[in-house]
Amino acid sequence: MGKFPKELDSLFTLKGDGLFPTPNEINLDCSCPDWAVMCKHVAAVLYGVGARLDEDPTLFFTLRSAPYEALLKQAVENRLEMLLENANKQSDRTIDDSQIGDLFGL
Template sequence: MKEIFLGTDGLFPTPREISFSCSCPDWTLMCKHVAAVLYGIAVRFDENPLLFFELRGIDVERFVQVTLENSVDSMLSNMDVKSDRIIESDDWEALFGLV
């Protein structure tokens, strides 16, 4: 998921892809008008986080469906692979130094 959102060509724009401009005489990078627009966008994202996908032209239902299918496929392809997080010992007392 991290790659989908933050990777190259990910869903989140990189700082270089974001620019601000306003025709007002304020010389700062982020004038009060730009700040107000960003605040308005943030409020709308708070109200509807899925708006982010809509703005990127992504069909959310299809995105979730494909992500779930890929997760299931990945889990099924790894079902015979033993996790390295499984403790092999049956001697639990010794493992925790209780003997």
């Protein structure tokens, strides 16, 4: 679906330790004689990387040497654990049986 589990949000956004590179970690360099920092060769590489990430977003984890499968497994296990902890708790969204008629105007 092109979406990452919400439990992995902190991995992306954690300042300093997140998966997104800091500006200091990004170097654009090409040996061509073009004077622009982002020459056509660098732009083509960035476009190619972006196109491949569009096809398979998990490649982002490969680029950052992050164990995607292990992170996903941990996120699912954490979510399952939370659901099991709350399984026997009554939700605030549950209405009493006697109020069902009122809900439907009966």
